[in-house]
Amino acid sequence: MRKSLGFLAICLTVSAYAAEPFDDKFRQLDEILPTPNVYRTASGAPGHAYWQQRADYTISASLDESKRALTGSEQITYHNNSPDTLGYLWVQLDQNIYKKDSDARMMLTQPSREAWAKPSSPDDGYKFEGMRGILAGREFDGGFKIKSVGAGGQPLKYVVNRTMMRIDLPKPLKPGEKFVFNIDWSYNINEQQVLGGRSGYEHFEEDKNDLFEIAQWFPRMAAYYDVYGWQHKQFLGTGEFTLEFGDYDVQLTVPADHVVASTGELQNPNDVLSAAQRERLEKAKSATSPVVIVTQEEATKAEKSRSTATKTWHFKAANVRDFAWASSRKFIWDAQGYKKDSTNVLAMSYYPKEGNPLWGKYSTQAIIHTIDKYNKFSFDYPYPTAISVNGPVGGMEYPMISFNGPRPSKDKKTGALTWSEQTKYGLIGVIIHEVGHNYYPMIINSDERQWTWMDEGLNTFVQYLAEQEWEDKYPSRRGEPRNIVDYMRSQNQVPIMTNSESLLQVGNNAYAKPATGLNILRETILGRDLFDFAFREYAQRWKFKRPTPADFFRTMEDASGTDLDWFWRGWFYTTEPVDISIDAINEYGVSTKDPEKEKAWKKAQKEAQPISISEQLNKALPKRLDSHPELKDFYNDHDEFTVTNKDRNSYAEAIEKLEPWEKKLLDQGKHLYLVDFSNLGGMVMPLILEIELKSGKKYVERVPAEVWRYNSKKITKLIVTDEPMVGLTQDPYWETADIDTSNNAWPRKVTKSRLELFKTERDKNNLMRDFNTPLKKDEKK
Secondary structure (H helix, E strand, C coil), X not given: CEEEECCCCCCCCCCCCCCCCCCCCCCCCCCCCCCCCCCECCCCCECCCCCCCEEEEEEEEEEECXXXXXXXXXXXXXXXXXXXXXXXXXXXXXXXXXXXXXXXXXXXXXXXXXXXXXXXXXXXXXXXXXXXXXXXXHHCCCCCEEEEEEECCEECCEXXXXXXXXXXXXXXXXXXXXXXXXXXXXXXXXXXXXXXXCCEEEEECCCCEEXXXXXXXXXXXXXXXXXXXXXXXXXXXXXXXXXXXXXXXXXXXXXXXXXXXXXXXXXXXXXXXXXXXXXXXXXXXXXXXXXXXXXXXXXHHHHCCCCCCEEEEEEEEEEECCXXXXXXXXXXXXXXXXXXXXXXXXXXXXXXHHHXXXXXXXXXXXXXXXXXXXXXXXXCCCCCEEXXXXXXXXXXXXXXXXXXXXXXXXXXXXXXEECCHHHHHHHHHHHHHHHHCCCCCCCECCCCCCCCHHHHXXXXXXXXXXXXXXXXXXXXXXXXXXXXXXXXXXXXXXCCCCCHHHCCCHHHHHHHHHHHHXXXXXXXXXXXXXXXXXXXXXXXXXXXXXXXXXXXXXXXXXXXXXCCHHHHHHHXXXXXXXXXXXXXXXXXXXXXXXXXXXXXXXXXXXXXXXXCHHHHHHCCCCCHHHHCHHHCCHHHCCCCCCCCHHHHHHHHHHHHCCCHXXXXXXXXXXXXXXXXXXXXXXXXXXXXXXXXXXXXXXXXXXXXXXXXXXXXXXXXXXEEECCCEEEEEECCCCCCCECCHHHCEECCCCCCCCXXXXXXXXXXXXXXXXXXXXXXXXXXX
């Protein structure tokens, strides 16, 4: 619809709508975020009095392969760097999740990485694997068996509370003091593919061998920090852990024919590796492609025998927050060095023959690619090794080592190895993701027990960036806004800022939605330069420290110079989706007051109106004026659109009073459109407007989200063009995760789909027919 604006009375402001309760999407997060203090500043940086605890470990452990059991003894040196005096210490006992009466088992709201899963309804039943896990869990003798806890040769009083253990100190531990104590323990290792979990063993029936991935395997100090004090949330399975940094000195005794992959650097290669293996390992440090340290032929040969002797592998790791390892005689091992700037790392992969040829081709290459790209967006990788292990765990991360699952499929008849595109990219993607966790949260040490998204979401976002630099059109599962739309329009949501154990859809909530939000923030709201600088600033500020959500939000605003409280509030604290609708468009022309032009325009508008049905039919009727032309007068040739001399004189007088710049403005011939938008979803977003002109030219105007600041529900936006506008599309590149694109275009676009036709199936549920169906004969008999 085209209307005329009064002479020099063009209104360029956003129109106001009828008063409704004001929903200020742009109010600050002051009532939500904690008050800044000397530990954490308002800018999001660590304060001048920031502190964190430290725990150093000396551990000796023995793997009993036949019993699938682990026995260990550890010494913990706990440093109280806080300003507080501590009367007791809390230790995490994550293996206790495998006790028969653990909270996770008793509740049956099984974490996503476990095998015993709750059905969506009683009628859904359980899968075979799920029922197997439930029954096995009732029989498995899991959990830590604490043999002793002591210090200085004297026993310490301790209390086990499910997956936590409180150790009562003989005297209060004052600020600046340290306390050294010992724990002796053992536990039975779970079969991962039966009981699930983040570690365990895998049994290979064909060659009767096991592969062990050992993690969360020793009593570990719980975190104590300024925001929450002791992190004492029980381990239920979804919330992972938050730990203290420290130095590790670990000795692992395993069967002599096993190969061990571990956090840290090997201290005794002469004792556990052959001369040929040591030579290959040295060559790998400067190689330009992976060097095989233990070949497939060597690993296959080792599978066929069992050593009754043992070897002890000695590893040390400095300034890490955890320690994990893997052991098997089945391992093929390859390695390649990577040096750039301050990074000097040996990337290594360990995998059974069942993982080849995929693992030999992609694993170590994916490790190096990950470090190269994560360095770009975060900081230089500081550790000497980075490891990817193929075993029963689908994907899990620890300092310097990760467990990753995908393998080729073996045809049961021909024995041929094949893999799907999903398996290939699943392997590359999971390695990028799990190795990337070295940065988030193994170095940027967020509290995973509280906020899953701070490690999974941030890491998934950088994973997306790294994947897109692997190859053109890499099929990333998460990161693209269009991929989150189905979740955003669903009802089964909780805000991202929900505690880890209360998430409904962990993958969508903690991985995909935060990653997508950061992608929108980077591409649509801030732009790459501002975002990348701020994101890297966050990583640099908080490496080897423990940030909270407020520290991330504040740093991103501080370093980008942009108030983003509206974005954090909408995307992280609510479940409101994006749904912006184009409701109406009114076209306005600037009145020139030139009677020749203005009356011609009005006449054209009237002539463009529909002709009524009566007028159409009346045209065929004979008219008296046609047979009596003498009845015509002045008004048969002139109407309200006739230009008079009075009109011309008035126009001349008006033009004479104008300044030169005012006359020029009238001659520009701009086209003005007032476009009505509705925010149907609730989440405000920038407007990305693709404008199509009559000539076929298209261009995009980007309007910041603050256009909604006076009314978050309805706004009117003025668009000015040089020629008539024939089309308008909001969010043409699907970059805001808008859940309904059918209302994003003017004129409205037809939504295309397919209609499937089915033959009606009558008597579908016919018990009599089914009962009388002949029984098929057993062909084997």
